[in-house]
Amino acid sequence: MEVLRVAERDAASTPASAGEANTRERKGVMESSIKLSVHGLSAWYGDRKVLHGVSLEVGAKAITAIIGPSGCGKSTLIRCLNRMHEVVPGARVEGSVYVDGADIYAPGVDPVMVRRRIGMVFQRPTPFPTMSIFDNVASGLRLGGRLPKPQIAERVEQALRAAALWDEVKDRLNAPATALSGGQQQRLCIARALAVDPDVLLLDEPTSALDPAATARIEDLVTELKQRYTIVIVTHNMQQAARVADRTAFFLNGELIEYGPTSAIFTRPRDKRTEDYITGRFG
Numbered sequence: 001m002e003v004l005r006v007a008e009r010d011a012a013s014t015p016a017s018a019g020e021a022n023t024r025e026r027k028g029v030m031e032s033s034i035k036l037s038v039h040g041l042s043a044w045y046g047d048r049k050v051l052h053g054v055s056l057e058v059g060a061k062a063i064t065a066i067i068g069p070s071g072c073g074k075s076t077l078i079r080c081l082n083r084m085h086e087v088v089p090g091a092r093v094e095g096s097v098y099v100d101g102a103d104i105y106a107p108g109v110d111p112v113m114v115r116r117r118i119g120m121v122f123q124r125p126t127p128f129p130t131m132s133i134f135d136n137v138a139s140g141l142r143l144g145g146r147l148p149k150p151q152i153a154e155r156v157e158q159a160l161r162a163a164a165l166w167d168e169v170k171d172r173l174n175a176p177a178t179a180l181s182g183g184q185q186q187r188l189c190i191a192r193a194l195a196v197d198p199d200v201l202l203l204d205e206p207t208s209a210l211d212p213a214a215t216a217r218i219e220d221l222v223t224e225l226k227q228r229y230t231i232v233i234v235t236h237n238m239q240q241a242a243r244v245a246d247r248t249a250f251f252l253n254g255e256l257i258e259y260g261p262t263s264a265i266f267t268r269p270r271d272k273r274t275e276d277y278i279t280g281r282f283g
């Protein structure tokens with residue numbers, strides 16, 4: 001019920017936008033232009049099918065939350081959105097994912113390029129442990145080509161500023177990344193993803209290993225980043241989805257059960273299973 005109260009409060013604070021979004025959605029019109037379009041996506045680990053024909057559209061420069069109980073396929077889904085799923089031995093995908101109208105699974109598409117355009121941040125901070133703060137952020141830029149040193153330094157600073165970390169690290173850029181706190185390390189990983197100027201940012205439970213203060217900073221940061229990036233966030237925390245996401249998708253057993261404006265999902269779910277989940281009856 002607490003979740004509903006939080007969502008109701010959020011909905012009450014943005015009555016016009018939530019109401020408008022619902023009206024538009026009923027007419028079948030998305031609030032913003034489409035960035036990512038998923039069509040009939042199924043995924044397997046070996047013989048085991050864990051995603052069943054998922055279709056959904058993700059609006060540009062908006063935050064889309066993926067929620068659902070443990071094991072329902074949230075991480076698998078977002079790993080399919082940048083072709084990370086296929087790096088697991090025996091894993092495979094059927095269906096299409098269009099980014100700006102182009103299928104990332106079309107023959108001839110280089111998955112490495114897809115992963116540069118669609119950055120990902122994982123559950124636990126994953127800085128390269130032997131590298132400095134600077135080198136962590138510069139790593140993707142160096143892989144990508146031959147940028148001159150001053151330009152690399154400029155891009156590193158921009159990325160650290162965008163990730164709201166610059167002021168905390170500008171005097172110790174050569175210190176090891178592991179010297180940072182967990183929350184700072186997660187913002188460093190966000191900076192590393194931003195440095196290569198992606199179109200889309202995928203966040204897989206980015207705050208699950210963080211304390212409430214570090215979580216709040218990441219949520220503020222993500223909210224700010226949506227001005228420039230399309231963001232998909234997997235979260236176990238329904239209050240977090242209610243706080244940051246424009247739209248929320250609820251998954252169960254590898255199926256998309258309900259998808260819509262976050263305020264509608266949390267206050268007026270259409271499917272009984274969504275209602276049972278958000279009111280804590282299972283999961």
Ligand SMILES: Nc1ncnc2c1ncn2[C@@H]1O[C@H](COP(=O)(O)OP(=O)(O)OP(=O)(O)O)[C@@H](O)[C@H]1O
Nearest residue numbers: 045050068069070071072073074075076077088236
């Ligand atoms: N590498 C893997 N090999 C085999 N099965 C896997 C693998 N990763 C995930 N699975 C299975 O796929 C299903 C979906 O897992 P996934 O991690 O996508 O769910 P999730 O909703 O993100 O779960 P959680 O919230 O616990 O992180 C689960 O049944 C899981 O056991």
